[in-house]
Amino acid sequence: MPTIFDNIDTPFLENPQGNGLRDALKLARSGDFCVGYFNLRGWSRIDDVVESWPAADSGSTPCRLLVGMQRLPSEELASLFSAQPIDDRVDAKRVAQLRRQVAEEFRKQLTIGIPTGSDEAGLRRLARQLRDGKLRVKLFLRHPLHAKLYLAHRDDAFTPLIAYVGSSNLTMSGLRAQGELNVDVVDKDAAEKLHRWFNDRWADTRCLDITDELIAIIEESWAGERLIPPFHIYLKIAWHLSQDARDGIKEFRVPHDIAGELLEFQLKAVQLA
Numbered sequence: 001m002p003t004i005f006d007n008i009d010t011p012f013l014e015n016p017q018g019n020g021l022r023d024a025l026k027l028a029r030s031g032d033f034c035v036g037y038f039n040l041r042g043w044s045r046i047d048d049v050v051e052s053w054p055a056a057d058s059g060s061t062p063c064r065l066l067v068g069m070q071r072l073p074s075e076e077l078a079s080l081f082s083a084q085p086i087d088d089r090v091d092a093k094r095v096a097q098l099r100r101q102v103a104e105e106f107r108k109q110l111t112i113g114i115p116t117g118s119d120e121a122g123l124r125r126l127a128r129q130l131r132d133g134k135l136r137v138k139l140f141l142r143h144p145l146h147a148k149l150y151l152a153h154r155d156d157a158f159t160p161l162i163a164y165v166g167s168s169n170l171t172m173s174g175l176r177a178q179g180e181l182n183v184d185v186v187d188k189d190a191a192e193k194l195h196r197w198f199n200d201r202w203a204d205t206r207c208l209d210i211t212d213e214l215i216a217i218i219e220e221s222w223a224g225e226r227l228i229p230p231f232h233i234y235l236k237i238a239w240h241l242s243q244d245a246r247d248g249i250k251e252f253r254v255p256h257d258i259a260g261e262l263l264e265f266q267l268k269a270v271q272l273a
Helices: 021-026 041-045 047-051 073-080 092-109 117-132 172-176 188-202 211-219 230-241 243-251 264-272
Strands: 030-035 063-068 135-140 149-153 161-166 182-185 207-209
Touching (some): 041 172, 047 117, 063 188, 092 207
16 A cells, blocks of 8 residues: 655655655655756755765766756746747757756745755765766656656665655755645555656657756855855946946937037046935
8 A cells, every 4th residue: 555645644755754855765765856847955865865875887877967948837828828839949959948947936936045064965965976977967858747756776686676756846845835736656566657757758859968957057056066256256346336327328318419518537436326
């Protein structure tokens, strides 16, 4: 009988029964995850388990994460009634656009909330695992993907694969908060079918590797390990504080009858004012 995880009576991430997601991952050697939404900070809920898995080699990646491309309701409606098939609209130009769009969405995640020491440490661990090849992330572009699937591969002759299917995204609230519903799949045949389903989408030609983009986003953010000189911070603050003045210089023009009577420094002063 499958176990139902609702984060009320039975927590999904970890529970006293010892059959939650973290419990399964602790006994695993690798994992495959498919989610509709990935929160960079949410990775800290399981990053220590992934860190304990064997290092990546030339033939395998300890953890593969497949993220679905989400659409706004208006975009869903436009796609539904479009005369052109979805596959025909995802060309190279569209792929580049989606890559930029997704990168911007991940950057926005890091502007929400007040940064904490634990957030910074968690994001740095994520960036390190991405660089070391312990985690590889792909974006599925064939069609909107809302599935939530977690696969734990184990060295166990009786239960080599445990799957979890449900509603929890890889976010802090999705893994721990109420309003979610997940079940475990321990039947060998069913789990293998879910594994094949994941592999088919991972190998899809419309599946885009965004690992390098995520590394760059974290390293360029407040969680990056590269030290920024104080003078560069000063220049950035000065740039933003002088925005109105710079706009005035570009947009305001002193009338000709007045400009002829002013020296150059006086003209600049009028424009800045």
